[in-house]
Amino acid sequence: MQPIYMDNNATTACDPAVVAAMLPYFTEQFGNASSIHSFGSRVGKALKEARGQVQSLLGAAHDSEIVFNSCGTEADATAILSALKANPERRTVITTTVEHPAILSLCQWLEKEDCVVHRLRVDGKGRLDLDEYASLLNDRVAIVSAMWANNETGTLFPVEEMAEMAHAQGIPFHTDAVQAVGKVAIDLKKTKIDMLSLSGHKLHAPKGIGVLYVRRNTRFRPLLRGGHQERGRRAGTENSASIVGLGVACGLAQQYMREENTTVKRLRDRLERGILGSVRNAFVNGDTLYRLPNTTSIAFEYVEGEGILLLLNQQGIAASSGSACTSGSLEPSHVLRAMAIPYTAAHGTIRFSLSRYNTAQEVEQVIAAVPPVIAKLRKLSPYWSGDAPLARPEEAFRPDYA
Amino acid sequence: MWDYSDKVREHFFNPRNSGPLDGANGTGDFGSIKCGDALRLMLRVNPETEVIDDARFQTFGCGSAIASSSALTEIIKGKTLDEALRVSNQDIADYLDGLPPEKMHCSVMGREALQAAVADYRGESWKDDHEEGELICKCFAIDTVMIEDTVRANSLRTIEEVANYTKAGGGCSACHEKIEDILIAVNGRLYAREVKPTRAPVASSGTPDMPKLTNYQRIRRIEETLEEIRPLLQREHGDVTLVEIDGRNIYVELSGACQGCAMQAATLGGVQQKLSETLGELVQVLPIAPLVRA
Ligand SMILES: Cc1ncc(COP(=O)(O)O)c(C=O)c1O
Ligand code: FES
Numbered sequence: 001m002q003p004i005y006m007d008n009n010a011t012t013a014c015d016p017a018v019v020a021a022m023l024p025y026f027t028e029q030f031g032n033a034s035s036i037h038s039f040g041s042r043v044g045k046a047l048k049e050a051r052g053q054v055q056s057l058l059g060a061a062h063d064s065e066i067v068f069n070s071c072g073t074e075a076d077a078t079a080i081l082s083a084l085k086a087n088p089e090r091r092t093v094i095t096t097t098v099e100h101p102a103i104l105s106l107c108q109w110l111e112k113e114d115c116v117v118h119r120l121r122v123d124g125k126g127r128l129d130l131d132e133y134a135s136l137l138n139d140r141v142a143i144v145s146a147m148w149a150n151n152e153t154g155t156l157f158p159v160e161e162m163a164e165m166a167h168a169q170g171i172p173f174h175t176d177a178v179q180a181v182g183k184v185a186i187d188l189k190k191t192k193i194d195m196l197s198l199s200g201h202k203l204h205a206p207k208g209i210g211v212l213y214v215r216r217n218t219r220f221r222p223l224l225r226g227g228h229q230e231r232g233r234r235a236g237t238e239n240s241a242s243i244v245g246l247g248v249a250c251g252l253a254q255q256y257m258r259e260e261n262t263t264v265k266r267l268r269d270r271l272e273r274g275i276l277g278s279v280r281n282a283f284v285n286g287d288t289l290y291r292l293p294n295t296t297s298i299a300f301e302y303v304e305g306e307g308i309l310l311l312l313n314q315q316g317i318a319a320s321s322g323s324a325c326t327s328g329s330l331e332p333s334h335v336l337r338a339m340a341i342p343y344t345a346a347h348g349t350i351r352f353s354l355s356r357y358n359t360a361q362e363v364e365q366v367i368a369a370v371p372p373v374i375a376k377l378r379k380l381s382p383y384w385s386g387d388a389p390l391a392r393p394e395e396a397f398r399p400d401y402a
Numbered sequence: 403m404w405d406y407s408d409k410v411r412e413h414f415f416n417p418r419n420s421g422p423l424d425g426a427n428g429t430g431d432f433g434s435i436k437c438g439d440a441l442r443l444m445l446r447v448n449p450e451t452e453v454i455d456d457a458r459f460q461t462f463g464c465g466s467a468i469a470s471s472s473a474l475t476e477i478i479k480g481k482t483l484d485e486a487l488r489v490s491n492q493d494i495a496d497y498l499d500g501l502p503p504e505k506m507h508c509s510v511m512g513r514e515a516l517q518a519a520v521a522d523y524r525g526e527s528w529k530d531d532h533e534e535g536e537l538i539c540k541c542f543a544i545d546t547v548m549i550e551d552t553v554r555a556n557s558l559r560t561i562e563e564v565a566n567y568t569k570a571g572g573g574c575s576a577c578h579e580k581i582e583d584i585l586i587a588v589n590g591r592l593y594a595r596e597v598k599p600t601r602a603p604v605a606s607s608g609t610p611d612m613p614k615l616t617n618y619q620r621i622r623r624i625e626e627t628l629e630e631i632r633p634l635l636q637r638e639h640g641d642v643t644l645v646e647i648d649g650r651n652i653y654v655e656l657s658g659a660c661q662g663c664a665m666q667a668a669t670l671g672g673v674q675q676k677l678s679e680t681l682g683e684l685v686q687v688l689p690i691a692p693l694v695r696a
Binding site: 060112210244302303304305306307310314332343347379380381382383385397398399401402 | 410415416417420421422432433434439440441454459460461462463467468514515518530534616
């Protein structure tokens with residue numbers, strides 16, 4: 001059986017056109033873009049073209065606002081640290097409880113460095129309270145950073161509105177758009193967003209290439225100083241092959257944007273309805289009205305996600321779990337916890353994230369595969385009996401915990 | 403995904419003894435707060451002989467939690483209660499050909515559920531005294547609770563002291579930032595590290611600043627290093643003795659609590675790291691089974 005890949009929020013396959021465009025930059029086009037000779041200048045031209053492709057996908061006003069770097073994590077760290085360095089008298093950062101660890105771990109460390117961090121809470125559907133947000137905006141805030149789309153649930157934040165609100169108070173606004181770019185139409189020049197992070201490997205470009213968009217006239221301090229690459233805003237010889245690949249991927253993303261929001265979305269909706277229609281005690285996490293077109297996060301109550309993933313994997317189906325038991329940390333997902341999802345459901349949450357490479361047939365295969373997997377694990381579950389949960393399961397099984 | 407042994411996978415895909423047990427006369431429910439996994443262990447004990455005639459489980463948890471539960475029931479069936487209580491969590495892990503350090507708590511959970519079930523059968527009340535915290539040091543599988551308690555009890559000030567008392571931080575050193583955080587949290591400040599005369603760094607073979615040792619010096623150094631480590635192990639009622647040196651392979655005997663303790667694999671890993679560092683060459687530390695197995 002052909003494997004079925006539905007973990008595109010973790011990473012995506014490189015588009016063959018991306019790989020083809022990159023290959024010459026490992027062989028004959030090996031030059032350093034900074035060199036005067038023709039080996040270098042050809043590469044320089046290719047980088048310029050890629051910069052234009054990224055600019056176009058983001059709707060940025062100038063191509064000089066695109067700063068290539070190594071990954072989404074670097075872009076996030078650069079944005080926040082830059083804002084703090086550029087405004088040393090401001091020591092407060094506003095972010096949200098459901099950000100990626102690229103932001104949250106950094107903020108945790110910043111607190112040790114005497115910064116104040118406000119993490120905006122979310123409701124049961126993962127939505128922010130904009131009144132709470134407004135009440136926190138003041139002239140001690142160095143930067144607001146809020147993700148455009150959540151990687152676990154796909155829930156979208158109203159970042160354009162949030163950027164306006166920050167801007168009105170003279171506060172720079174950054175968004176981690178790693179999951180949104182390529183799936184959500186973005187036109188930065190019409191917004192007040194000052195900085196935006198993206199990562200190549202989430203949109204069919206390679207891993208290890210990222211971009212920080214920095215709006216013209218944003219006060220900026222580089223993370224890495226050295227050569228004059230990226231106009232001195234990110235030193236280090238350019239990863240030319242990956243930049244070219246990212247450029248092509250951005251071109252393709254623009255071309256497939258409609259398909260992403262029609263075809264892929266329909267596949268996701270069919271998958272979700274198909275599974276919910278045949279598995280009881282299951283529900284969708286997040287804001288289903290306002291989310292990425294490719295993502296569904298489904299909680300299967302009274303079973304644990306890793307078991308589901310192992311059994312799905314046995315059938316060649318790749319998804320990921322909301323209980324981070326699989327990801328090296330054992331804590332249940334901080335996103336689901338922030339949404340106050342009961343732990344018997346948070347632990348059994350599976351994220352399916354699709355791409356334009358998925359087919360209707362694959363979706364039907366997954367719909368058929370999931371119910372027996374859940375049934376098998378529920379048979380092992382102390383919360384379950386026969387075809388249904390025990391009456392008042394949380395009381396029927398109340399283990400001592402250590 | 404985790405690097406599970408074939409045995410873990412096999413017990414997960416085909417769990418033995420799962421589901422409710424009719425006529426159970428001892429039940430233990432136990433969970434690990436750290437990851438939210440929990441299991442119910444049910445025993446049917448012969449009141450005449452105290453032999454566990456049957457054991458079944460129900461588990462809400464990850465692959466290794468289910469595999470550990472399955473292994474536990476297989477191990478204890480046919481044993482008397484007293485025999486069963488001697489089963490350690492390492493026995494469960496060994497039965498499964500090992501568990502990743504992050505997942506050792508699954509075997510601990512199984513062992514605690516067993517104690518709870520036996521107490522239930524005997525009509526005793528059972529209080530668990532086991533506390534778990536975030537895993538800090540992966541080399542030695544040591545968590546926050548263990549480090550905090552040891553730092554407090556012994557007024558430790560530096561990472562070196564923490565490593566001497568708990569082994570945490572004595573391996574790859576990647577966990578040092580987290581250990582410093584714990585020291586600051588407990589002591590309110592970070593004391594300066596002792597400056598020791600620098601030893602040569604971990605050497606790949608033939609590093610120029612590491613003079614080549616004569617055979618005699620090499621053996622002496624191995625012995626000295628093991629002597630340094632022994633007090634730590636003895637504190638946990640274990641011990642290590644050198645048995646044989648054969649080129650890169652150094653054979654040791656772990657005894658007492660170390661043999662079959664939760665950290666055996668990690669202990670060996672730590673000893674190996676330490677020896678490799680002091681010798682300036684890569685060596686492999688291999689356990690030799692003691693003659694009598696407890
Ligand atoms: C929302 C979000 N931000 C940041 C990242 C990190 O990106 P990268 O892996 O390129 O560092 C990811 C991907 O894992 C993500 O989903
Ligand atoms: S993780 Fe602690 S020494 Fe390696």
